[in-house]
Amino acid sequence: MEPTKELLFAYFAGQATSVQQKVIGEWLTRPTSRELYFQWLDEWERSFPQYAPDVARHFDQFRHRLDAPVAESSPLIRPAPVEPSPPLRGSVRWLVAASVALALLVGGWFFREPLLYKTVTTGAYQLRAIQLPDGSTVALNSNSSLQLPRLGYGWFSRQVALTGDAVFDVRHLSTHQPFIVQATDGLAVEVLGTEFSVRSRARQAEVVLKRGKVNLHYATKNRPAQHLLMKPGDRVELDGKGRLRLQGQTDTTRFGNWRYRLFSFNQTPLREVVRQIRYVFGVEVQLADPALARRKLTGTIRAGSSDELAEALAELLDLRVSHRDQNIIFLKPTDNPIPQ
Structure with a gap:
């Protein structure tokens, strides 16, 4: 059975069932399916883009405001007349031009990376x-x-x-x-x-x-x-x-199995597996017994979430999984349950 684009889109959004995930996993074992997988992944991500500030446009607006400042409103109190000073038009223009140039240089320095x-x-x-x-x-x-x-x-x-x-x-x-x-x-x-x-x-x-x-x-x-x-x-x-x-x-x-949500281990210590879970899923993982960090794992696991991967690891290593404050905790079967 070949999955449809709609099914893949649901999978990317984290809405696919375990049966649907299995169908997609079997489909991805064929090398000819992987190119289409990435095409649909790219199309899905373009439909749900991440927010990216348009720094260049905002910088242009900032520069425009420097070039054409808003005129100040008339004061409510009329100032007392003063003796006129000699004309300084040339000096004022030079100072304004120098100020704008300095502002552009400073703005360009701070925004050089995104530009x-x-x-x-x-x-x-x-x-x-x-x-x-x-x-x-x-x-x-x-x-x-x-x-x-x-x-x-x-x-x-x-x-x-x-x-x-x-x-x-x-x-x-x-x-x-x-x-x-x-x-x-x-x-x-x-x-x-x-x-x-x-x-x-x-x-x-x-x-x-x-x-x-x-x-x-x-x-x-x-x-x-x-x-x-x-x-x-x-x-x-x-x-x-x-x-x-x-x-x-x-x-x-x-090679690059993470592209297909495959997690491969070859005599990998559990402490390294924990580090990968933290990195990929952005969740905190703890070992109730520090000795568990030396347990080693060999094999390949397909997982669509941190909970799914944790449950598979627990089954393979004969461990239990507990959750507390959105943290994943691995325990030995004989350990006392951790309060939720």
């Missing part, structure tokens, strides 16, 4: 598919943002900045212009045409290469520059101490 760059963001458990001006595509995970220049992209450079998780499918240009992803401070991912994923967080990052070649450049003020050439199947981590760690021959069948 020069476009930023695409996603909220909690929101996916977004983006097509860049050069034909490259980006799948953006929840709680992530991608920044790209408003002018000159594809002409002067193809450099974007990422915070969060994304999968890139980069188009090779006849000019051989490289594509650069600026991740966490000091780490740049440079490619000519390839498919790879980047996870960028504070002082930590992860790059997984599915096809093509990638050059990693990492340089900070406190350590010498590091360069690393990746090949398909490589996975590189940047740890909190600024070290690049290469792991070859990784399982790329799970």
